[in-house]
Amino acid sequence: MLVSPPRFGPPGRATDHLLKFALAFAVGLHLGHSPAGAQDTNILYPVEYIEERLRTPELTILAIDRSRPLEEDRSRRVVLGGRDGEPEMEAHWKPVAPPGEGFNNEPRYELAAYRLQAMFLDEGDYVVPPQVLRSMAIEEYREYAPARAPTIRGTRSVLFLLSYWIQDLAVDTVDPFDEVAFEYDDTYARHFANANILTHLIDHKDGNHGNLLVSMNAMNRRVFAVDNDVAFRSQVSDRGDRWRHLHVDRLPARTVERLREIRPADLERELGVVAEFRLVDEHLVPTEPGPNLGANRGIRTEDDRVQFGLTAREIRDVASNIERLLRDVDRGRLQTF
Numbered sequence: 001m002l003v004s005p006p007r008f009g010p011p012g013r014a015t016d017h018l019l020k021f022a023l024a025f026a027v028g029l030h031l032g033h034s035p036a037g038a039q040d041t042n043i044l045y046p047v048e049y050i051e052e053r054l055r056t057p058e059l060t061i062l063a064i065d066r067s068r069p070l071e072e073d074r075s076r077r078v079v080l081g082g083r084d085g086e087p088e089m090e091a092h093w094k095p096v097a098p099p100g101e102g103f104n105n106e107p108r109y110e111l112a113a114y115r116l117q118a119m120f121l122d123e124g125d126y127v128v129p130p131q132v133l134r135s136m137a138i139e140e141y142r143e144y145a146p147a148r149a150p151t152i153r154g155t156r157s158v159l160f161l162l163s164y165w166i167q168d169l170a171v172d173t174v175d176p177f178d179e180v181a182f183e184y185d186d187t188y189a190r191h192f193a194n195a196n197i198l199t200h201l202i203d204h205k206d207g208n209h210g211n212l213l214v215s216m217n218a219m220n221r222r223v224f225a226v227d228n229d230v231a232f233r234s235q236v237s238d239r240g241d242r243w244r245h246l247h248v249d250r251l252p253a254r255t256v257e258r259l260r261e262i263r264p265a266d267l268e269r270e271l272g273v274v275a276e277f278r279l280v281d282e283h284l285v286p287t288e289p290g291p292n293l294g295a296n297r298g299i300r301t302e303d304d305r306v307q308f309g310l311t312a313r314e315i316r317d318v319a320s321n322i323e324r325l326l327r328d329v330d331r332g333r334l335q336t337f
Contacts, residue, residue: 039123039124040124040215040217040220040222041167041168041215041216041217041220042166042167042168042169042215042217042222042224043126043129043130043164043166043167044167045089046123047123047126047130050089050130050164051130051132053080053082053086053089054080054091054130054131054132054134054162054163054164055132055134055286059080059134059136060080060081060082061078061079061080061081061144062078062079062080062081062088063078063079064076064077064078064079064093064144064145065077074094074095074145074146075092075093075094075095076092076093076094076144076145077090077091077092077093077165078090078091078092078093078162079091089164089165090164090165090167091162091163091164091165092129092161092162092163092164092165092226093144093145093160093161093162094107094160094161094162094163095145095147095151095158095159095160096133096151096158096159096160096161097151098149098150098151098152098153099151099152099153099299100151100152100159100299100306100308101298101299103230103234103235104206104229104230104234104237105229106229106230106231106232106234106298107133107159107161107229107275107308108274108275108298108299108308108309108310109202109228109229109230109231109232109234109310110128110131110161110163110228110229111131111133111161111274111275111308112202112232112271112274112309112310112314113128113198113202113225113228113231114128114129114130114131114228115270115271115274116198116201116202116267116270116271116318117198118270119258119262119266119267119270120197120255120258120259120262121194121198121255121258125190125191125194125222125255127194127195127198127223127224127225128198128224128225128226128228129163129164129165129166129224129226130163130164131161131162131163131164132161132162132163132275132286133159133160133161133162133274133275133286133308134159134160134161134162134286135151135157135158135159135160135277135283135284135285135286136157136158136160137156137157137158137283138150138156138157138158139156141158141160151284152284152301152306154279154282155279155282155283155284155306156282156283157277157282157283157284159277159284163226166213166224166226168215168216168217169213169214169215169216169224170213170214170215170216171210171213174214175209176192176209176212176213176214176223177192177196177247178192178214181221182248185221186337187219187220187221188214188221188223189248189250189337190252191215191220191221191222191223192223192248193248193250193251193252193255194223194252194255195212195223195224195225196243196246196247196248197246197251197255197259197325198225199212199225199228199231199243199244200243200244200245200246200321200325201318201321201322201325202228202231202232202318203231203232203233203244203317203321204225204228204230204231204241204243204244205230205231205234205235205236205237205241205244206227206230206231206237206239206241206243207237207239207240207241207242207243208227208237208239210226210227211225211226211227211228211243212224212225212226212243213226225243232310232314232317232318233311233313233314233317246325246334249334249335250334250335250336250337251325251329251334251335251336251337252336252337253336253337256326256329256336259322259325259326260326262322264315264316264319267315267318267319268292268295268312268315271309271310271314271315271318272292272295272309272310272312272315273289273290273291273292273307273308273309274289274308274309274310275289275307275308275309276288276289276290276305276306276307276308277305277306277307278304278305278306279304279305279306280304284306289307289309290305290307292307292309293305293307294307295311295312296311296312296313297311298310298311298314
């Protein structure tokens with residue numbers, strides 16, 4: 001069920017809302033249905049639980065506003081409701097422009113980055129927040145945000161990425177790469193190196209300082225890559241391609257060993273198809289991904305199926321990047337810790 005979208009209140013009320021939410025979570029939400037196994041102050045719940053909430057067919061939107069105070073910004077910050085006793089959850093809503101791909105609007109790249117990290121990182125080290133690709137009837141979508149046309153021609157649906165809104169992040173202009181901290185804080189060093197490994201492997205090409213963000217938790221300074229659709233075979237952003245390069249000279253040994261276990265077939269299985277929809281009465285309905293409909297295309301359509309994934313060439317690029325990184329480790333150009 002979709003409910004009418006009230007706007008976020010003024011800053012004071014928004015702060016009060018978040019404080020009340022944090023307090024409720026801290027005392028355990030004794031109303032039942034509360035998730036267990038929270039990761040830390042940045043990602044408050046297990047990834048599986050977050051993905052379930054983001055995918056739920058009955059999307060209940062309690063509040064919605066632009067994620068940034070820019071008139072041209074199409075993305076939205078939303079508060080999602082849950083079942084009785086479940087906490088509210090903040091998420092980032094990013095529309096997918098027709099025809100489903102374009103510069104700085106590549107949902108398949110975002111999803112591929114998210115899936116790739118899971119192949120060599122534990123949940124507590126994830127760099128990309130949980131996210132799913134969703135669809136909504138265009139008439140309903142227009143209740144929340146502008147939409148000139150359906151995302152995929154021949155349908156009546158608009159696609160959008162819905163990703164978990166990471167908490168407790170430093171959002172100022174401080175450079176996320178702190179060389180002193182990397183030298184003396186092993187936890188920060190592990191998190192930054194893992195983030196840099198991912199941006200290197202996906203050939204990240206957007207050097208905007210807001211794309212890599214650092215936790216404010218001094219005891220666990222996680223590093224997150226929150227915008228990854230200018231990557232793989234995308235053009236380079238006008239902000240430069242800083243994060244496609246490795247800025248560190250040592251890598252976590254556990255991460256390196258897990259990278260050694262990845263085979264080309266694993267990459268094809270995980271990245272070849274990252275989302276799929278079926279056309280039902282002119283509307284796109286998410287479904288379990290099936291066999292790859294066309295390894296040389298990023299968006300594939302066949303009969304009533306629409307599929308998103310990396311192309312064979314893009315997957316080979318990732319495999320080559322992994323191979324080169326491991327070769328540099330074996331030759332002593334990169335150390336491990």
